Amino acid sequence: MLLTIDTNDPRPIYTQVADGIKELIARGKLAEGAPLPPVRQVAADLGVNLNTIATAYRTLQDEGLIVIKHGSGAVVASRTTTEHSPDELIRQLRAALTDLVLAGFSTRKILALVARELK
Amino acid sequence: MMDPVRGSLVLYALFWLVRINGCIRRGRQPLLRGREWFFDVHVPPDFYDGAGRRLLHHYWMRMMMPFAVDIPIATWIIMSGRFVWLNGLVAVLGVFIHINHLISVDLAERQARKFALDEPVAAVMLSLTPRRLRQYVNWKLELALIVTTVSALIWGREHWKPLAILLYLHVGLVYVKHLIVAWRRPVPREQAEEHMAVQEAKRKYYLATLDWWRGVLTMQVLVWPAPFVVWFVFAIVATIVVEIKRKQLARLALRARPVIMPDLLDQAKIARWPLCYAPSAPLLMLKGARGYSINLANTCAVIGLAYVAGFMVLGHAL
Numbered sequence: 001m002l003l004t005i006d007t008n009d010p011r012p013i014y015t016q017v018a019d020g021i022k023e024l025i026a027r028g029k030l031a032e033g034a035p036l037p038p039v040r041q042v043a044a045d046l047g048v049n050l051n052t053i054a055t056a057y058r059t060l061q062d063e064g065l066i067v068i069k070h071g072s073g074a075v076v077a078s079r080t081t082t083e084h085s086p087d088e089l090i091r092q093l094r095a096a097l098t099d100l101v102l103a104g105f106s107t108r109k110i111l112a113l114v115a116r117e118l119k
Numbered sequence: 120m121m122d123p124v125r126g127s128l129v130l131y132a133l134f135w136l137v138r139i140n141g142c143i144r145r146g147r148q149p150l151l152r153g154r155e156w157f158f159d160v161h162v163p164p165d166f167y168d169g170a171g172r173r174l175l176h177h178y179w180m181r182m183m184m185p186f187a188v189d190i191p192i193a194t195w196i197i198m199s200g201r202f203v204w205l206n207g208l209v210a211v212l213g214v215f216i217h218i219n220h221l222i223s224v225d226l227a228e229r230q231a232r233k234f235a236l237d238e239p240v241a242a243v244m245l246s247l248t249p250r251r252l253r254q255y256v257n258w259k260l261e262l263a264l265i266v267t268t269v270s271a272l273i274w275g276r277e278h279w280k281p282l283a284i285l286l287y288l289h290v291g292l293v294y295v296k297h298l299i300v301a302w303r304r305p306v307p308r309e310q311a312e313e314h315m316a317v318q319e320a321k322r323k324y325y326l327a328t329l330d331w332w333r334g335v336l337t338m339q340v341l342v343w344p345a346p347f348v349v350w351f352v353f354a355i356v357a358t359i360v361v362e363i364k365r366k367q368l369a370r371l372a373l374r375a376r377p378v379i380m381p382d383l384l385d386q387a388k389i390a391r392w393p394l395c396y397a398p399s400a401p402l403l404m405l406k407g408a409r410g411y412s413i414n415l416a417n418t419c420a421v422i423g424l425a426y427v428a429g430f431m432v433l434g435h436a437l
Contacts, residue, residue: 004308006242007381024247037247044401044417045303046245048383051399 001029005046013048017056025065025076036066036074126347127205130354131193134209137358138185138216145182145220149175149227152373158224159377160231174230181223185216225410232379239379242308246315252300255326264337271340280437285336287433291426292333298419299325305380313375320371324364331357382406390414 003020005013024030036057037045043053057074060066067077084092100110149158154167162171189212196204268289272282299322306314335353342349389397390407397405398416405412413420 001247002244002311003247004242004244005305005383006308007239007383008241013383021247030247035249037249040401040418041301041303042245042247044403046243046305046383047380047386047400047402049399050401 003046005048012052014052014055014059017042017046017053018059021056021060022063022065025079028079030076032076032078034076036076038073123347124202126351127202130209130351131205133354134212140362141216142182146179148224149178151369152377156377157231157234158228160228160235161237161377162231162234163236166231166234170234171231174227177230178223178227181219181226184219185212188212188215222410229410235379237379239381240307240309241381243305243380244308244311245303245305250300250303252297255296255300255323257330260330260334264333267337267341271337275340282340283437284430284433285340287430289333289336289340291430292329292336294422294426296326296329299329307378307380309378310375317372317375320368324368327364328361331360 001024003017003024005016005020009016011019021030021036030036036042039053039057040050043050046053057066057068061068061074064078065076066074068074097110100113105113150156152159155161155164157166157171157174167175189208192208193205196202196208268286275282304318306318338349338353384400384402384405386400386402386405387408389395389400390405390412392407392409392412394415395405395407395412396415400414401417402414403417403419405414415421415424
């Protein structure tokens with residue numbers, strides 16, 4: 001259960017943290033009801049500002065993936081996000097696939113890539 | 120039974136033997152990874168022909184400081200015939216040597232960083248796997264400690280004052296254990312497994328050391344005051360065990376290449392040495408330009424300071 005932060009990544013750190021936790025939930029490494037370390041602890045461990053982690057946790061809460069209980073930390077609420085509708089997600093997938101095709105990826109390579117990411 | 124004067128002299132002589140071994144070990148520490156390294160700082164090949172030689176000599180001189188403190192005091196104790204005071208001197212010097220070493224290594228590394236070849240790593244990883252103190256508890260040992268302490272409290276009520284202080288120290292050591300288990304550090308994405316293995320080995324080493332100290336305190340609670348011979352045997356056994364464990368740890372640490380971690384907070388701007396208050400940066404210690412600074416906005420720092428204050432109050436009251 002590892003969270004990666006890359007200073008070369010153009011995404012801000014709070015997005016990297018939120019995406020990292022989201023990925024752990026999607027992969028089933030953080031099951032429903034699993035506790036997340038408190039905001040203060042993650043901020044202290046990673047050596048980042050408290051607000052960075054608080055923003056990441058709020059993002060996850062807004063998406064319905066975690067529940068923040070004041071005083072007792074956060075827990076994983078669900079493996080299904082409530083923020084995006086299926087149509088919207090399909091649009092995002094189509095856009096990503098278009099980018100891959102335009103970047104010269106073959107259909108076989110795209111399928112292999114998707115299969116690898118789903119593992 | 121060894122008489123206390125002779126015992127103190129033997130303990131002091133043993134302390135010198137251990138120190139000479141420790142001095143040699145600490146003296147070699149900067150070059151443990153070869154001439155391309157100064158402690159954990161990757162330096163140019165000609166580093167030891169110029170500035171590196173000076174830094175190395177300064178580090179070695181700082182390692183001699185405890186001798187400069189020890190020799191005049193020990194001479195005065197021996198000349199004045201207060202041989203039993205040597206035990207206190209050994210205890211104080213033991214702490215002083217470790218603190219002096221930690222500060223010296225930190226200072227030497229900071230001075231060498233100007234010549235470092237490596238840049239801070241870009242990608243770091245943090246384990247989110249929960250860790251609990253109970254995962255690292257030796258239940259047989261804990262049971263023995265509890266039974267011993269409770270028995271001593273029932274049958275040794277006439278010595279309640281030292282027992283109260285020993286129990287307070289016991290609680291403090293358990294809290295430090297909790298901190299060690301809870302403390303996480305990110306590792307570089309490259310060689311993440313090796314770095315995590317070193318972290319885990321260090322964690323177990325420090326926890327085992329603390330358990331040794333808790334064992335000593337419990338022994339003191341049981342037999343107050345513990346006869347000198349008990350301390351003597353313990354000192355020898357502890358020295359051998361610690362030395363073996365330390366060598367194992369050093370070998371393991373060499374497998375993970377040291378890296379400079381990225382400073383995501385610009386800590387040098389926040390941290391004012393030696394104390395600071397930075398609620399937005401909840402780290403226990405922040406690395407400032409002059410060294411580590413204790414962050415008073417961190418709960419553990421506040422509990423630690425309250426504990427020390429409580430110890431002083433308890434000592435004064437008893």
